Amino acid sequence: MTRAQQVGVIVGLVIVAILTILRAGDPPLMRQAREVAFDEYQRIVPRAFQDMPVRVIDIDEASLREFGQWPWPRDRMAMLVDRLSGMGASAIAFDILFSEPDRLSPRTVMRDVVGIDPSLLGQLPDNDEIFARSIADKPVVLGFALSNEGHYRPEMKAGFAFTGEPPFHAPPRLDSATPLRPQLAAAAAGIGHISLNPGDPSAVVRTVPLLLSDGEQLYPNLALEALRVAQGASTYVLANAPDVPDTITLIKVGDFVVPVTAAGELWLYVSPDRADRYISARQILAAGGVSPEIAKTIEGSIVFIGTSAAGLQDIRTTSLGRNVPGVSLQAQTVEQILSGRFLSRPDWADGLEILAIAIVGTALVILTTFVSPAMALACGILITALALAASWLAFLYGGLLLDPLAPIISGSITHFSATAFRFLVIDRERREVRAAFGHYLSPSLLYRIEHTQDALRLGGDDRELTVMFVDVRNFTEISERLAPTAVVAFLNTFLDALSRHVIENEGTLDKFIGDSIMAFWNAPVDVKDHAGKAVHAALAMRETLAHLNADDAFGFGNGQTVGIGIGIHTGIACVGNMGAETHFNYSAVGDTVNVAARIETACKDVCFDILVSESTADLAPQYALIEAGALALKGRSTRTRTFAVVGDEGLARSTEFIDLKHAHGQLIEALASRSPAARAALRTAKRKASGLTVDLAEFYRRITRRAEHFPNTAARKDKVGSR
Structure with a gap:
């Protein structure tokens, strides 16, 4: 080490x-x-909804429209209790606070009337007394909430038994509660808190505190108390961890055992909110009575009464990211305990x-x-x-x-x-190589230099390469009318925009030669379909240049545009580090390179921007290619058959191009045989080409002057039909 x-x-x-x-x-x-x-x-994976004997009586918007705004008079709440009890509800739990006298009670209303005889007030009905008489001897559970004022503690209706020391300091703290009306508290079968996430800064309800504590007494939550009342149980049994004081592990209520956190909280495993869980209060209070279907649903069920009305602001967020009424979470707490699906x-x-x-x-x-x-x-x-x-x-x-x-x-x-740390210290030598050459070499070549021993030695290997040359048309005229700094700016914009397509298509940038780009594929590493990738890069360059011209990216103005010529050839070349021991370049040389450069020059005579040799066309038949003629390239004794790259694979499969290729083939045959039908064939080809996005007008205007580029049919290897 x-x-x-x-x-x-x-x-x-x-x-x-x-x-x-x-x-x-x-x-x-x-x-x-x-x-x-x-x-x-x-x-x-939410908890699956099961049709449990748990229902929510929802004081929803429809109920408020029919029976008036909230709060409702408590004689109406008494009617609700009477009807639910008459249908056989096993427990009726109110997720509603009854902390103040009913302001709609006749006795309360008349008390403020000037000149009323005080002796008559006692004869008027009091809604709180009516409600208290209604809930007496019925399985009704009332709720209370935490309060920051006073020292009120509700009287508990159930006892607590412990398997160890009483865990009075484990649950969340209860300092004070909202007071219940005395007659209601006395008549209720159970009392439980309705707080869902006291002290939790998050808006999402993930756990429900099943117990609160003031340090001397425990207070169950509404859902737990409703489950106790429904079973007729009188006592909760709490278990704690051995030798760990002030913790809770289990709460037993009747026949059910509930695993909880050390603070007595239940992790909620939520099911998606379903309409099956709710019954509108309007349906229970309907003047014509309750339908048999609803009565059957209520029978034997634990019923929670609450509201989903947005204006009453009892909306909570669940772990599923859904906003639901708070009373729904009380119901889901009981559902989860009944199902035995705990987290x-x-x-x-x-x-x-x-x-x-x-x-x-x-x-x-x-x-x-x-x-x-x-x-x-x-x-x-x-x-x-x-x-x-x-x-x-x-x-x-x-x-x-x-x-x-x-x-x-x-x-x-x-x-x-x-x-x-390894990059900054251990790999310093490798980083220095990358810093020295990163601006000049392709990523694949950098990788080879970094990981290959003697990669920087002089020498070369013969490989099959696809070589590309790109050149600006009329660069001399452009540079004559621009200042030297403007010429540099133009070249930087042009070379940067077009050269990146070489890298994106796994090519290697060889060099910039003034206004020209030389690149090749299949070295220093093997590149699958290197001819196809080179053609794809050329098409991307064509598209990029069109955007640059349309946006006047070169700043020439007056609608002046820049044209290019691209020549591509595939063959054997020598590729490697070439130069002196102290200064060398990774490059390719050989006849393949020369042919690619000559094809690029021939783009001017052919009047088309992208030409490829026959060897490249044979390796990239998926593109839209048409024959451009057998050209006499400078320095070569034989003609080189070339093809114009009209478009990509999608265009090659289109009906328009297939029709053009057929018409073009007939034109080539006519030119090769010097047939008088050449003029008619030319008109047909021009008409077919006019429907394409690529401009072939100049190409076809010049083609009749290049009859020597299309030798007699008998002397040609006709591969047009196979392309």
Whole structure:
């Protein structure tokens, strides 16, 4: 191990230690990230809705329209209780506060009338008394909420038994509650709190506190109390962890055992909100009575009375990201207990996650230091996948909530830090090579230089290459009318825009020669379909130049545009580092390079912007190609057959191009045989070409002057039909 590697391991282990200590402290940001991950699990696999004997009597907008605005008089609430009780509801729980006298009570209304005889007030009905008489001897549970004022505590209707020391300091704190009307509290069969997430800054309700405590007494929540009353139970039994004071592990209510957090909270496993869960209060209070179907649904059910009306502001957000009435979560709490589908975060979860951070971080530090970054990254991805899979399977099959993010995020930070240290210190020599050559060579060549021994030696290899030359048309005229700085600006814009298509198509930029680009494919590494990629790059250059001209990117104005010629040829060339020992360039030489350069020059005579040789066309038959003639290139004793690149694969399959190719073939045959039918064939080809986006007008205008480029049919290898 080198000294740099030793330092890298030490630095990495220090980072792992810091992350481990940070997780042990469990800051709010980590808790929030963990809870969001658990939310995502529920969204993927929510608790399935089951038709449980639990219903919500919804004081919805339709009910408010029919019976008037809220609050309703309590004699109407008494009617609601009487009808539900008459239908056989096993428990009736109000997710509504009754903390003030009924302002709509006749006795209350008449008390403020001037001159009323006080002796008459006692003869007027009082809605609170009516409501109290209605709920007496019925399975009715009333709710209370936390308050910041006063010292009121409701009287509990149930007892508590403990398997150990009473955990009075485990649940959330109750300092004061909203007072219940005395006659209502005395008549109710149960009293429970309706707070869903007291003290939690998040708007999402993920846990429900089944108990509150003032330090001397425990107070059940509304759903738990409704379940107790429905079973006729009188006592809750609480179990705690051995030798761990002030914790709660289980709550037994009647025949049901509920696993809870140490603070007595139930992790909500939410099901999607369903209309089946709700019955409108309007249907219960209907003047004509309740339908038999609704009565059958109510019979034996635990009924929660609450509101979904937006104006009454009892809307909560669930882990599924949906806004639902608060009373719905009370009902879902009972549904979850009845179904036995619980979520839990075991006491050992924190310890396991802290240990995972330490182990994973240490492993990544060692891997990143001693193996290649790619191998370390692959191992990191594998560890991430395993952590996610373990967490997901624990949730899916065991209802366990294990944090997948803590080891993943900590591992990512460790891997990034160790990789950064390696980059800054251990890989300095490799970085210096990249800094020296990065502006001049393609990424594939850089990779070869970095990873191949003696890559910078002089020499070359014979390889099949596809070579491209790109040149600006009339560059001399352009440079004459521009200042030298403007010429440089023009060339920078032009070369940058077009050369990037070489890199994007896995090519190697050889050099810039004034206003020209030389590039080749299939070196220094093998490139599959190198001829096709070169043709694709040429078509992309054509499109890019059209956009540059349309946007006046060169700043010429007056509608002046720039044209190019592109020549492409495929053949054997020598490619490698060429020059002197102290100054060399990675390049290609040979007849293949010369032919490509001559084809680019021939674009002027043919009056078309992209020409390829027959060898390139044979390797890229999927493109829209038409024969451009057998050209006599400078320095070659034989003619070189060329093809014009009209468009891409999509155009090649189009009906328009197929018709043009057929007409063009007939024109070539007529020119080759010097037939008088050439003129008619030319007119047909021009007409077919006029429907394409590529301008072939000049190409066809010049073609009749190039009859010598199309030798007699008997002397030609006719491959037009196969292209």
